[in-house]
Amino acid sequence: DQQVKQNSPSLSVQEGRISILNCDYTNSMFDYFLWYKKYPAEGPTFLISISSIKDKNEDGRFTVFLNKSAKHLSLHIVPSQPGDSAVYFCAASRRESGAGSYQLTFGKGTKLSVIP
Amino acid sequence: GAGVSQSPRYKVAKRGQDVALRCDPISGHVSLFWYQQALGQGPEFLTYFQNEAQLDKSGLPSDRFFAERPEGSVSTLKIQRTQQEDSAVYLCASSLGTITEAFFGQGTRLTVV
Incomplete structure (x- = not known):
């Protein structure tokens, strides 16, 4: 049973437009959410995170929105650039829950292609 | 370098062979994690160390898997x-x-043939 779901395997966006990547989760114990970016043949790189006590976190061109009631989060990239082309993973943890708080549960990823 | 270094980058093993994968963490980092990523999937947790203590090995798929630090x-x-x-x-x-x-x-x- 997948606890973190990224239902879109791929997404294509024109350069300069907004990219929206979506993620759903089922485990209500998750209280911290992260987005990782992965280029081919490299390890995942931390991008941005959000605690469950917030509904929005912004860092430059990247904004993460969290809707706890819907168990849904999204990553917005504005404006999208060709260098943003990568696989984006959504991940969740139970940071405040003690046992397992260091574990990350990942989605399957969404491949973003930004077209020049 | 200053990052996490893993070796080898690629390993082909014949079925039944034993393999050892190495991880050099960033100097001074207390916590170390291993994840397994199958093709088309996200990474899945295997095990966690805090310094030399293996605090969680619940993700290791079988007793054929062993990690140490x-x-x-x-x-x-x-x-x-x-x-x-x-x-x-x-x-x-x-x-x-x-x-x-x-x-x-x-x-x-790792590719097992």
Whole structure:
């Protein structure tokens, strides 16, 4: 049973437009959410995170929105650039829950292609 | 370099062979994690060390998998009697504290033939 779901395997966006990547989760114990970016043949790189006590976190061109009631989060990239082309993973943890708080549960990823 | 280093980058093993995958974390990082990423999937947690102590090995898929970090720095993930389903990318990550500040290595791609 997948606890973190990224239902879109791929997404294509024109350069300069907004990219929206979506993620759903089922485990209500998750209280911290992260987005990782992965280029081919490299390890995942931390991008941005959000605690469950917030509904929005912004860092430059990247904004993460969290809707706890819907168990849904999204990553917005504005404006999208060709260098943003990568696989984006959504991940969740139970940071405040003690046992397992260091574990990350990942989605399957969404491949973003930004077209020049 | 300053990042997490994993070796080898690629490993081809014959079924039944034992393999050892090495991870050199960032100097001073207390926490070390191993993840397994199968093709088309997200990384899945295998095990966690805090210094030399293995605090969680609940993600190791079978007793053929063994990890150690004897001096609280370099870690080795060993897989005995490899099977085809072990084929995956094995990712190591390290952090000063929680997973939220973790840095991942490039991974070791293991192919069992």
